[in-house]
Amino acid sequence: MPERTAIYVDGLHVNFSGFSAITNLSLEIFYGQVRAIIGPNGAGKTTFLDVLTGKTRPTRGEVFLDKSTDLGRRDEAWIARRGISRKFQKPSVFDALSIAQNLELAIRRGRGYGAMLRSWLRADERERVAAVMRRIGLEAVPNELAGTLSHGQKQWLEIGMMLVADPKVLLLDEPVAGMSEHETERTAELIRSLQSPERAVVVIEHDMEFVERIADLVTVLHEGRILGEGSMHAIRQDPRVIEVYLGR
Ligand SMILES: Nc1ncnc2c1ncn2[C@@H]1O[C@H](COP(=O)(O)OP(=O)(O)OP(=O)(O)O)[C@@H](O)[C@H]1O
Ligand SMILES: [Mg+2]
Known part of the structure; x- marks a missing residue:
């Protein structure tokens, strides 16, 4: 099957006051794949x-979504509505709400303006919350307050809050930073399970074992440029990548 492009970037430059x-930067990210982006600080x-x-x-x-939607001049809310969803490094779940309530809130936030304030969930929305809870492995404790969860569980909940909106492109910045080994393993399984023909997943990570487990393709950045691209297996043997990043 031919690869379908989710994100298309051509000749990208970003300058901060000089x-x-x-x-x-030119690259393509495909639906159905997990792409890792690695490289030094x-x-x-x-x-x-x-x-x-x-x-x-x-x-x-x-910068295009689906090769047709120009993202270069759009603001964050507009892009989010087109199905690009991002997780920052620090979890930002609501500690005083339960797991289920956090997910319900995320569903409401994704509704249109009119329906956002409607407190009840439709049957399909309730089913969606339940499905996401199973996906992130927290279905046994729906009423647990988010504030009492471990760091790893909070990260999964936040991934769940993105998933209720069924995003086309999922961007995760250092999802396993600070996680235990066991949590990191579970997160690798979770990310692999997010793979779908209708979704592209982009993960930034410094944990190379983790990257090897999740990534279909790895892009290495160094000082704002692409240093290499390929399977993790190939990247590990690239002398330039070893010199600036892996060898340290
Ligand atoms: N808003 C900004 N204004 C000025 N410089 C910035 C800004 N954002 C990032 N930079 C600079 O751009 C460069 C790239 O930063 P960036 O945060 O993208 O790196 P990174 O690859 O994510 O690194 P890390 O692995 O440490 O998270 C850095 O030198 C950073 O200081
Ligand atoms: Mg960073």
């Missing part, structure tokens, strides 16, 4: 997600 955080990884989500404007170059 400093070039991203320099002539300051490589431009988070900046790339900032551009995809409308937080930072490209200085130059093109």
Whole structure:
């Protein structure tokens, strides 16, 4: 089956008052795949997600969703409504609400303005919350307050809050930072389970074992440029990647 492009980037430059955080970046991210973006601190990884989500404007170059939707001049709310969903490193769940309530809130937030205030959930929305709860492995404790969850469980809940909206593109910035080994393993399984022909998943991580487990394709950034791209197996043997990143 031919690969369908979810994100298309051509000749992207991002300058911050003279400093070039991203320099002539061109890449494609495909539906049905998990793409990892790796590279040393300051490589431009988070900046790339900032551009995809409308937080930072490209200085130059093109960024498209589905090869047809120009994201370069759109704001964050507009892009989010088109199905690009992002998780920041720090979990931002509501501690005083239960797991189920956090997910219900996320569903309401994704509704149109009129329906957002409607407190009750439709049957299909309730089913969706239940399905997401099973997916993130928290279905046994729906009424547990988010504030009492472990760091890993909070991260899963936040991924769940993205999933209720069924995003086309899921962006995860360092999802396993600070997790135990067991939680990291569970998160790898969760991310693999998110793979679908209708979804592209982009993960930034420094944990290379984790990257190897989840990624179909790895893009290495260094000082705002692409240093290499390929399977993790191939990337591990790329002398330039070893020199600037893996070998340290
Ligand atoms: N808003 C901004 N204004 C000025 N410089 C910025 C801004 N955002 C990022 N930078 C700079 O751009 C470069 C790339 O930063 P970025 O956060 O994208 O790196 P990263 O690859 O995510 O690194 P890390 O692995 O440490 O998270 C860094 O030198 C950073 O200081
Ligand atoms: Mg970063």
